[in-house]
Amino acid sequence: MERRVRGCCPLDCQDSCAWIATVEDGRVTGVVGDPDHPITQGVLCAKVRDYETRTYAPDRLLHPLRRVGPKGAGQFERISWDEALGTIAARFASVIETHGAEAIMPMNYLGSMGVLQRRALMRLFHALGASAIHGEVCGAAGLPIIEAGHPFGFDPEEIADSELIVLWGANLLTTAHHHWRFVQEARERRGATVVVIDPRRTRTARKADVHLAIRPGTDVILAASLGRILLAEGLVDRAYAADVALDLDAYAAEVAPWTAERAAEVCGIEAADITALARRLGAARPAVIRPGVGPMQTISGDAFVRALSALAILGGHWRRRGGGLFFLSTPRLDEAAAERSDLAPGPRRSLDIARLGQLLTDPDLDPPVKALTVWGTNPALIQPDVDTVRRGLAREDLFTVVLEHFMTDTARYADIVLPSTTQFEHFDVQGAWGHHYILLNEPAVPPLGEAKAHAEVMRLLAARMGLTDPALRESDEEIAAAALPADAPLSALRETGWRKASPPRPDLLAEGARLPVSIGLEALREDLPDGTAPEKLRLLTPKAHYFLNSTFGNMPRHRAAQKRPTLQIHPADAEARALVDGSAARVGDDAAALVVVVEVTEDVRPGVVALEGKWWRTEGGPDAVANRLAPARWTPAGQPVYNDIFVDVAPAL
Ligand code: SF4
CATH class of the missing domain: 3.40.50.740 (Rossmann fold)
Structure with missing residues (x-):
């Protein structure tokens, strides 16, 4: 006899899909996205669409x-x-x-x-x-603005009302593909422009209207330059900023040196593109700025998030539905209460x-x-x-x-x-x-x-x-x-499998919020890149399309789809190192090194290499655990700087 059972995907993913499992003769035979759930809309991602194979995997642990x-x-x-x-x-x-x-x-x-x-x-x-x-x-770089009282998210369904969507290091089509639907709706309803800022030409960057292939680790400089242009060209929502921003003068002083030309040199993109993006930000009613964790996981990650929050405030984007900063948005569920720390x-x-x-x-x-x-x-x-x-x-x-x-x-x-x-x-x-x-x-x-x-x-x-x-x-x-919460008890969840429990949309004017907007660039002075090319290549370790962090790293279908640990390298960097497509490369330094296969591609910018996925150590096989190379270094807020890795890359002997 067939039964259908409501559930949800438990993985560390912002989409938190609702699913319906099919059970036949006491065994789960399939799982699909709940067609009625407003985020899931019937679709599970490429990682989870056969989650039952994970439950019944032959290597599943079933005994102590x-x-x-x-x-x-x-x-x-x-x-x-x-x-x-x-x-x-x-x-x-x-x-x-x-x-x-x-x-x-x-x-x-x-x-x-x-x-x-x-x-x-x-x-x-x-x-x-x-x-x-x-x-x-993962997201500690966002903690300082949360602690300072800044808003940091809103109902993502509102994004369909945005005029400008800035995906800053966010590869939605791999990490949160259900959110992409709201981006598409915004394009259809509002004629929205989609800007992707990412050192890699990701799946999402390919679908954007504008892709700025920024030099990694320079994001805070680009954000500062955007702020400078907004101020210089009178594109700030002055009345709003005057009410909400506590230290606008300090902010103006610290972004003042970052002309588009100077930022372009450091960030490795065109000054005209920086100016154009600033003008889009100034004109959009509203814009949403949506950072991913990549730029947050660098030594300037905390400052980067502060800089984005400042842009959202200066532009008055929180005034309007669909506008503001979005890096975290949760329902009114008091998870910590379940822990009972009072015990x-x-x-x-x-x-x-x-x-x-x-x-x-x-x-x-x-x-x-x-x-x-x-x-x-x-x-x-x-x-x-x-x-x-x-x-x-x-x-x-x-x-x-x-x-x-x-x-x-x-x-x-x-x-x-x-x-x-x-x-x-x-x-x-x-x-x-x-x-x-x-x-x-x-x-x-x-x-x-x-x-x-x-x-x-x-x-x-x-x-x-x-x-x-x-x-x-x-x-x-x-x-x-x-x-x-009282308005979403278990009895209500059992009716549909889910219940919306939105917190109120941030309304900074009504709240009388007075928020610091300065970025803290001075404290970063020694860590700010100056535009000179480092001798080593910068290794990025982005999320894989078929793994979720390390989950699925042992599953045959997922491993086959992800192929093998692969280092993406720009043709110029490959040629300088006598590496060709498909050759084996040694990546690392004297302390630790991995051996991976090379993919020569213009999908990464020069000076940058990328190794997707948290590959498991394999019995006797090559060790492709990228975090062996991630330094023991944290931002002031405690975020590990997974994307501040500099490596030598050479043919593997
Ligand atoms: S991992 Fe996939 S199925 Fe799970 S919540 Fe994210 S998008 Fe949905």
């Missing part, structure tokens, strides 16, 4: 495992849940007794965006008094998840991290300076638990691996970081093998450790209810 070989070697034996829980509880108790509860560190990110899969386990760690965690591996017995230190390698290898950290539990992230691939992370994970005195679907690069370092359910096997509710809908995920089938949902693991471990707070015994539905 205990390590029997060296850390990282991936040698495990099957054990029972009873043994796994007993081992974890005993090791946690021993760590607490010897080093204190802060020596236990939970580590999670957005591998599943579900409230239960991501947050429920935190109840256990809060109740134990483990170290709290903070930080971001903590007292104040604790907080550890930055974006510096895991440094934390695990810091001889002065007191107490040291002695027990690490990882879920929803794969730090042995996705953290910066991955070799240091791996060194930390390899510590014999570190007890590591990993909850996973597959034997990832991180799971290979675990002492105990616990099999997680996939999205078809558990209940969850979820928000989004790119729209305003809260989604329900009903289980389509029971857990495979001995896999368990993370809320269940929390309840079992809490009981095993003798923790008695009722919050540690709550049902899935009770945990979900803690996060849901």
Whole structure:
């Protein structure tokens, strides 16, 4: 008998699609986008359209495992849940007794965006008094303007009303293709112009009206120059800026040196194009400026976001529907409430998840991290300076638990691996970081093998450790209810599978907002590029079309579609290094290097090479883990600078 079950895609993607799974004879046989969901509109992306193959993959982890070989070697034996829980509880108790509860560190990110899969386990760690965690591996560059009170997003369905859409390092057709529909609608309804600013000719850049192939890391200079031109040509919404901008004079002073000509030299684009874009920004009623994470993940990333927010304010774009800055937009879902941080017995230190390698290898950290539990992230691939992370994970005195679907690069370092359910096997509710809908995920089938949902693991471990707070015994539905707003209760979600819960559109005038708009260029002085070509090539590591960060890196269809780790290089740079299309290149420096295949293409600008995707380390195969080359360096807000990598590229011998 066939059943159709409502759910949603759990992955770290701003589209958060609603889906409908088909179940026949107790097995999921297919999944499609919910045709009624206003964002999904019936379509799942190329990564997820056969998500059932991931659930039923032959290499899926279905039983608890205990390590029997060296850390990282991936040698495990099957054990029972009873043994796994007993081992974890005993090791946690021993760590607490010897080093204190802060020596236990939970580590999670957005591998599943579900409230239960991501947050429920935190109840256990809060109740134990483990170290709290903070930080971001992806969007920390946006935190300073959020903390300063700037608006940073709005309902994406409004983008259909924009006249100018500036996609700044945002490759929507790979990373958020449902948003592209609103871009197209804006073209049809408003005659909107689409400008893509990206060092690569991406899928999205090919569809733009204007593509500015900027030199990476110079985005903040381009933004400053746009501001200068707006001021000089009287294109600022003066009344609005006077009401909202707190330090317009300081802003004007810092952007003053950045004429179009000077910025053009630094940014590697034409001065006339900079002036034209500024005039478009000044004329649009309204414009939306939509940054991607690429330029945010450079040392000037925080300043870049500040500069874009200033442009949105100076142009008065927040005045109108469809206008403003858009890098994050969420429904009214209080995910943090589901964690119940109030369960903590007292104040604790907080550890930055974006510096895991440094934390695990810091001889002065007191107490040291002695027990690490990882879920929803794969730090042995996705953290910066991955070799240091791996060194930390390899510590014999570190007890590591990993909850996973597959034997990832991180799971290979675990002492105990616990099999997680996939999205078809558990209940969850979820928000989004790119729209305003809260989604329900009903289980389509029971857990495979001995896999368990993370809320269940929390309840079992809490009981095993003798923790008695009722919050540690709550049902899935009770945990979900803690996060849901009053106007989108579970009963409402069950009617359609989703419910819109928009926060109010930012109205800075009505709020009486007075916001700092200066960029902070002076503090960046030593890091600002000056237009001279560096000797090394700059390596970008953008997202792949068929992987989502490291998810799907083990799936045969996805790997086949993504082909192989490939370095895109401009013909001039290839010729200078005696590299030809299809040849093998060594990329890196004396400390770390990867061997990849070369694609000679004008899709990257000279001086830049690009390696798409978070490729898994393969047994005995070439190591193409790009983040081995990502430096241990962070913006002031704590964003790893994944795109500040400078490499030698040479034929592989
Ligand atoms: S990865 Fe993104 S676009 Fe693809 S199905 Fe999931 S939410 Fe939708």
